[in-house]
Amino acid sequence: MSETAAAASRTASPVGTRIASANEQRAGALIGYLPVGFPTLQSSIDAAVALVENGVDILELGLPYSDPVMDGPVIQRATQTALENGFRLRDAFTAVEAIRSRVDAPTLLMTYWNPVVQYGVDRFADDLVSAGGAGLITPDLTVDSGADWLAASDRTGLDRVFLAAPTSTDERLKVVVDNSRGFVYVVSTMGVTGARSDVDASARTLVDRLRAAGSTSACVGIGISTGDQVREVLEYSDGAIVGSALVRALGEDGVAGAARVAAGLAAGTAR
């Protein structure tokens, strides 16, 4: 185990703790994604609060970015709207702080890497800590390219969620597990974000491989949009991550719509 990995396992993770307790009390954790600033900053805050009030355990707030290569059409459209409405990076900290003052759910930011680089990795980490955020999910930053972030997250104790893919080698999965804190993001299928009728069987295989690599906190994302799919995924993993279905509901039916979808998804976490 590397020094950073050892440090990662020493630090108590609010996200990891919440996932563990969700697995004790229920079938597992529900992680809900929404982009900051969609459709407006205030609505995105209200919607995030509503998700937690309707059974979401952990929030994943997406930072709108001009070139989101891992996102499908629903999230692309939402984040583009947020950018057109004038989203600024500092709005992410405003949102985290406002949400944390209203509900008690660990809140991660999901961000492509360049905005963090431009803000300054250390400054970004410090401001996230000040706002009460839990850490980062980095879809286009892998451990081997993430030295700056490993250092900043070790210094601040922030969670760092790296992705594992069906195509990752065993060697890479070990590195992902050793260096992730909070959970490992299990990319269920080879593709971008978006609802799918079936969650790929490869997710189960990948979780098994992550277990073999020592993971105690593996959460599955991409393609999950119903309570039944949440239940299915929690049979073998520690958490289910839902994004596009919530974003679509928020766009079509507002905060109340997102809350209804969240409640339906949360039903899948019952044991």
Added chain:
Amino acid sequence: MTTHLRDEQGPFFGEFGGRFMPESLIAALDEISVAYDEAKNDPAFAAELTELHKTYTGRPSILTEVPRFAAHAGGARLILKREDLNHTGSHKINNVLGQALLAKRLGKTRLIAETGAGQHGVATATAAALMGMSCVVYMGEVDTERQALNVARMRLLGAEVVPVTTGTRTLKDALNEAFRDWVANVGDTHYVLGTVAGPHPFPVMVRDFHKIIGEEARQQVLDLTGALPDAVVACVGGGSNAIGIFHAFLDDPDVALVGYEAAGDGVETLRHAATITMGRPGVLHGSRSMMLQDADGQTLDSHSISAGLDYPGVGPEHAWLASIGRAQYVPVTDSEAMSAFRLLCQTEGIIPAIESAHALAGALALGQQLGPDSVILLNLSGRGDKDVETAARYFGVLDEAALVATELEASALEPGDLASEALSDELRAGSDEAAELASGRGVQL
């Protein structure tokens, strides 16, 4: 120990380069890295590519000295490397054939590509047809409109062209869409990235497939003039044709290397694509390089009359060459490029791609600066057939009524219809523009 600039193999060039990519694509990138390293050391691979270049691409491409054009460049000797004469009409085929052969070795049956002007898309569609693979090309909707002829060419070659309607609907969004396709189809699909950008190993691999341009040209210039040129110049969007001709000269310190970036309406406006001149370091499309971005790191829209240069990023090796001072990057506006475009047409009978016309405009100024005894080697990266409509509208020589009549009656145009006299007047004015251009902007030598 002497270090050679030519030896850089990535993933980093100084502080630039690397691999900032979703985990889902890392295995594919590793697979390409390994396969490329094997291919590079396999004489059979080199032999197959060489044979294709000889019998299909038309290599070696020739040199053409252009004295009537150079008369407007302070009397410097200007020598064009004619990549425009390659099959499919640009340098892009060099890289595409190399990557398509590699894809075949990897057992892939489907090629995907992004394209701006359409030249890379046409080259990829061509290679797919040649090797019996299926092909999908992503092209920003803005570009499918301004490069409609190339869209038709790709379709004739059997490729599917997908207009990209997200983001700014130009080249950068076409890259995003190609990456999304690749993530979902990486099992049977190779992404033929068309420039020296993207995650490792693309910047190195694409450079290696294009460095034949400079290797041929270096010897050809020596044979022609008995000496190395004083300067080697090329246009720079992502930077593939520029690195292709620069690379052989990197360790010739007396040879100046100058890349000309698209300045659109001018670098003082927000409408340009002068990435190295006006950008700052950042991460885009998988590597750290110079890029146009706002304070938050959101990629800015780029603008250029040339679709092929309309990209807010640039290959990391160029960012590095700029940072160490080995190459210089100078902006050229739309109007400067179009003046040079017209000048080459009318003094030499060569219609260049508007991309390459940026290098021609730069050479006009550089020649005035270097003086009459100097020798400039210029990579004429593509031909202008695809740009005829854009250029004809720009100069107001497109006789729309006659065009419609032609289509309706299939009748030929009268020679006088193209207002050639008016054009000659403008051309005479054009040489003054060239002198003005030269006095306003210089390269440090």
